[in-house]
Amino acid sequence: MNKRIVIIGAGQGGLTAAAHLAKNGYDVALYERGKRGGISYPWTDVLSKKIFHEAGLDQPPVEQFTAEPAWTFIPPSEKDYIVIPENPASGNVSMNRQALSEHLIRCAERAGAKLFFNSPVSDLLFDGDRVCGIVVSGEKVYADLVIDSSGLLSPFRGKVPDKFGLEAMPRKDGVMSAWRGRFKRKAGSPDPEHKNRLFLRPRGLNGIVWCVLDEDDTVDVLIGQIGGLTVEERDKFLCYLREKCEIMPSEDPFQGRYANICVRYAMPVLVADGYALVGDSSCLTMPIIGCGIDYAVKEGFCLADMIVRGEINSFDANSLWKYNQKIIHDFGSETIGLDILKRALLSAPEKLINGVFGTHIITGELLFDVMRGSTAGALKPKVVFSVLKNLKTILPVVKFLLPALKASGKAKKVAKRIPLLYDSDKITAWKDRYNGFFS
């Protein structure tokens, strides 16, 4: 019980782990480079309301929740669109990210975790190959376990000895470079028919652009491209939005920043002696839409709870592997298949995407189901009938997507077959199969 645990980063994953461990008597210190009140992003995001309860956290006051946006998807042709209906039954809500951050900070503090802000961690400490602490503001801080929750571009993964098999950095195609900004709505502009427009691959962009009219009458814009986004590209797409969306003003944004969104499958190896990854630093996100808040909370809780329950009783890789195994088996297997589909969709000729939107077979309800991993809607008689009616348009799409659909199912099975026990040879062989879908 006197084990000392150090956490790097006050994201949702780190704070959830800190709260649960501290509540159960562990000595937890969390170091965050940002200042309190200034960490995280100043915008609204979608998350599942039930994660708080599932992770043993207090729920934020309900006034802080608003409804999940009802998206309108627009294909490159800009001729058709699909409206995803509002669905309160989904259990998803929108919440201001900084309010979420403050709420989780309070949960961790109330539980007894020690939180240090303005405290950038610069290095890991080692005892042989074992991680035994961190360097923060020039001071050495020793720990039995270091939880790395420092985000997608964690500089620490690459410092862990090669023998553990961690990936230092995600490849460029696993990162969506995004700019997100907020504008005052154009004065006197009419109410748009579609409040939340999401343009798919507009004008050759390898990504998405959205323009959302928020409840406070401001305009939330995101421009995201896989593999990089230059200032010129951002400006080009701001001009595009001014052309397409009546609510976009000609003035500059009053808020805006660049950020990286993880849009890839989970890293296969998440642990080493004295070290474990949680949240975006493990790349566990939904690759199509980048949702990582739920997963960060689930991972933070899962690791902490396995420690609390004694399922992980020492902090060497051998024991921490139980956490690694559970995360990939339960969650990584959900997301790896989606990554394969996402890559196929991003490489699909525009003509195919436009054609599918033009048939109106994909309804908002259907897309909603698929994005949440259910294919039941696709088998409804009405859908099957429309597919048969539009076979000429659909067949080339099916032909194009079939290999990805097959690979997606196979990848899920491979993820589920992650070795139960820590055996380096078996892990290396499994990792090659798991990563092999993306080589």
Ligand SMILES: Cc1cc2nc3c(=O)[nH]c(=O)nc-3n(C[C@H](O)[C@H](O)[C@H](O)COP(=O)(O)OP(=O)(O)OC[C@H]3O[C@@H](n4cnc5c(N)ncnc54)[C@H](O)[C@@H]3O)c2cc1C
């Ligand atoms: C534009 C955008 C929109 C998104 N929309 C959604 C959405 O709607 N829904 C959703 O679920 N997800 C969304 N995501 C993804 C989501 O933000 C992440 O998946 C999630 O926040 C990951 O949480 P985390 O705990 O891994 O840590 P992060 O939020 O990545 O936080 C890491 C923390 O570590 C700190 N840190 C980094 N380096 C150091 C260091 N050396 N020393 C000390 N501290 C350090 C950072 O300052 C940061 O506070 C979005 C992401 C972006 C960028």
